[in-house]
Amino acid sequence: MSQSNLAAVRGMNDVLPAAIGAWQHLERNARELFAAYGFEELRVPLVEQTTLFKRSIGEFTDIVEKEMFTFTEADGESLTLRPEATAGIARAAITNGLLRGARLKLWTSGPMFRHERPQHGRYRQFYQIDVEALGFAGPDIDIELIAMTARLWRLLGISRVQLKLNSLGTPESRRVYREKLVEYFTQHAAALDADSQRRLSGNPLRILDSKHPAMQAVIGGAPLLSAYLDAESREHFDALCATLTAMGIDYVVDPRLVRGLDYYSRTVFEWVTDALGSQNAICSGGRYDGLISQLGGEATPAIGFAMGVERVVELLQQTGQAFSRPSPDVYVLASGERAMRAGLALVERLRDELPAVVFEMNQGGGNFKAQFRRADRSGARLALILGENELERGAAALKPLRLDAAQAECTLAELPARIPAILDTL
RNA sequence: GUGGACGUAGCUCAGCUGGUAGAGUCCCGGAUUGUGAUUCCGGCUGUCGCGGGUUCGAGUCCCGUCGUCCACCCCA
Numbered sequence: 001m002s003q004s005n006l007a008a009v010r011g012m013n014d015v016l017p018a019a020i021g022a023w024q025h026l027e028r029n030a031r032e033l034f035a036a037y038g039f040e041e042l043r044v045p046l047v048e049q050t051t052l053f054k055r056s057i058g059e060f061t062d063i064v065e066k067e068m069f070t071f072t073e074a075d076g077e078s079l080t081l082r083p084e085a086t087a088g089i090a091r092a093a094i095t096n097g098l099l100r101g102a103r104l105k106l107w108t109s110g111p112m113f114r115h116e117r118p119q120h121g122r123y124r125q126f127y128q129i130d131v132e133a134l135g136f137a138g139p140d141i142d143i144e145l146i147a148m149t150a151r152l153w154r155l156l157g158i159s160r161v162q163l164k165l166n167s168l169g170t171p172e173s174r175r176v177y178r179e180k181l182v183e184y185f186t187q188h189a190a191a192l193d194a195d196s197q198r199r200l201s202g203n204p205l206r207i208l209d210s211k212h213p214a215m216q217a218v219i220g221g222a223p224l225l226s227a228y229l230d231a232e233s234r235e236h237f238d239a240l241c242a243t244l245t246a247m248g249i250d251y252v253v254d255p256r257l258v259r260g261l262d263y264y265s266r267t268v269f270e271w272v273t274d275a276l277g278s279q280n281a282i283c284s285g286g287r288y289d290g291l292i293s294q295l296g297g298e299a300t301p302a303i304g305f306a307m308g309v310e311r312v313v314e315l316l317q318q319t320g321q322a323f324s325r326p327s328p329d330v331y332v333l334a335s336g337e338r339a340m341r342a343g344l345a346l347v348e349r350l351r352d353e354l355p356a357v358v359f360e361m362n363q364g365g366g367n368f369k370a371q372f373r374r375a376d377r378s379g380a381r382l383a384l385i386l387g388e389n390e391l392e393r394g395a396a397a398l399k400p401l402r403l404d405a406a407q408a409e410c411t412l413a414e415l416p417a418r419i420p421a422i423l424d425t426l
Numbered sequence: 427g428u429g430g431a432c433g434u435a436g437c438u439c440a441g442c443u444g445g446u447a448g449a450g451u452c453c454c455g456g457a458u459u460g461u462g463a464u465u466c467c468g469g470c471u472g473u474c475g476c477g478g479g480u481u482c483g484a485g486u487c488c489c490g491u492c493g494u495c496c497a498c499c500c501c502a
Contacts, residue, residue, distance in 0.1 A: 114501080119494095126501095127502090281501060305502095312502090335460060368461050372460095385461075
């Protein structure tokens, strides 16, 4: 990097043309799949009032406590770059009057912002594809969302993934469990690391998915949330599991999967992979039955998930599939300025007459050697050569580039017929 | 936010215990003054991440800083 004073902001990356094919492949597959399942796209702002995220994600979560990009407007209003999409979508549904008992199947995508220490697969500006179903109590919609993501992995050829499931129950049953958990961990406080001791008062459930090796024994002995589930949540979760099994969708129940956002209730799930290092969650979500009423909308059960685009793109790249820019069919060479100008007009006419054929016109001059080299590298099957001599006679030359075949000459008027005919033989 | 490793041409990297930088590749030109592989010949690009210090002299040692990577943490 020769200009160190000119740098991208830490944790915010450029997606270069070499990678964009994989991004578009994922985006196209997701868009078509969601449409097939009856989901509609919406787009919401990147910026919301800070209070929206505090109220929805939770005051005592890591995201709100230390990871938000927040700034103050001239009038004193506090605004925040969205750290996730669900809050904004819930807000949009309420403020646009979309609810009224309606059932909404929505998706969106775009950048999210969290002020974390960057790591492979974890960035300060990162992209999510986000799906939300509002007005559905489940568990049928839970199953459909999970089946849809499983189908997406199949479409993309991604196989190193595993589905983890849990139920967090209702807020009431979780409160009971939380008390038991605090009681247990308080008795074993000496065995907790500093992070976990801090969480004991704020967010004790988060202690459960600590990776600290020395704490695995204490965590293993902790009471399980599943023992405190209320009857309805139990029934909901059992139905979910039974149907997934019947559908042949593999999963593991992870009783210690708790998720980091306060608004989750009942079903939570997470697709993880062992191919990306420690940032191993590629898609996760859950029910948030209480969120919309908590924000002031009419009580609406809901479920959603978010997919980490950079992470899924990397899995896609690991499959070895090629997503390069498609090669043109015909690369057009021209010698000299007159031929170049005539060529530009000619190629526009050919594009009109042969809309299915992709032409790439040589740009930037160069002798024939250089132009043929570019033609070769473009991957085109056929070169259309516009030379001064041929143009004098109203003719042009066509040369196959991918196999050993003779170069042929024809009149300009014959080109619209000859080009597709030759391409068919290549 | 905590701990650790790393940072030399566009890319991949070499540079021993300090003596002001090199290879391959890429790109461009020529051999072939109008024809893409290969080969051969020639050419271009570096504030050695940045700033400061030690030294006669720093890519090399020290400090700071920025960035990347790994683990924790967090999570998509």
